[in-house]
């Protein structure tokens with residue numbers, strides 16, 4: 001069953017739409033200038049929705065200014081999402097500008113209040129969303145799981161003949177929290193096509209299980225709300241990118257997930273846009289969406305002691321980054337192009353033939369010539385000191401002829 005289509009600003013999440021990429025800004029929201037700057041960097045990198053934290057009155061007051069500046073700068077198509085914890089009910093009811101200018105509210109049912117206040121505060125936020133016809137994401141996170149619900153489910157589990165392990169009860173409670181909150185939102189008048197759910201956990205296997213269970217239950221209930229996928233607290237750099245990709249890939253392959261975020265702990269030498277690049281690469285390498293030409297290159301081995309092919313692969317990647325903005329406008333479809341750069345004759349010709357255009361460089365013991373393949377056939381042989389420049393000219397020429 002297809003998920004329900006939810007309109008978030010000008011983007012549709014679910015209902016068979018392309019899996020949307022989102023990211024989260026880490027500047028203080030009250031700092032309008034820096035927040036707008038980072039939002040624009042993330043959007044330019046390919047983020048289709050951007051989320052800001054709304055944690056204080058100053059942050060709530062800054063929201064209209066942030067949105068207006070984004071619109072003035074030409075980014076009106078990208079939804080701005082507000083992330084609320086603890087005091088969302090107060091901020092959304094007191095700062096109408098904030099409620100009005102945001103395109104979606106993220107509500108964490110684990111920290112909207114305890115006891116009687118839980119449903120009351122949650123209800124206040126849903127009322128504001130209804131008033132402004134805004135969609136919500138009910139974002140359950142295991143670091144802030146609804147403790148009342150979890151304790152109750154642990155007690156019930158303890159009374160079973162064969163109790164489940166604690167971890168499985170946590171997963172059940174995550175899913176239950178998401179479903180109960182969605183049911184409560186609907187009871188309070190929110191239509192199903194304004195609800196998105198997520199159940200983020202930080203361990204790959206747990207997170208996969210939680211989303212699979214949620215997906216299954218929603219299908220059984222015939223309430224297929226779209227799902228926002230993410231591995232929370234995934235870590236920094238390669239660790240974060242790999243663990244997130246491992247988790248998200250399993251789910252996406254099973255047809256689970258309508259929008260994704262890869263949360264990376266920032267590292268001092270890397271831009272925030274890395275999280276967007278990671279999402280794009282994940283979707284493209286899985287064959288789900290295409291964003292820019294991909295370079296297939298071999299890892300190298302003892303058959304090619306020179307670093308020439310590595311540098312060539314690097315140059316081709318740089319060339320793509322430099323040209324992509326223009327290519328996108330001039331050459332529709334170029335983002336599906338596959339280019340191969342290979343180190344020697346063992347796999348070079350074969351891999352180059354699978355690509356749209358490829359080059360096979362000479363290994364140590366080979367004749368110092370580089371074969372270029374175009375549309376699966378040998379097209380030219382390059383040699384000498386200008387192989388890189390000449391290959392890039394051939395690449396530009398190929399793109400121009402094929403995609404004009």
Ligand code: SF4
Pocket residue numbers: 298299300301302303304342343344345346347348363
């Ligand atoms: S293509 Fe050649 S150089 Fe590259 S990894 Fe394979 S054998 Fe080694």
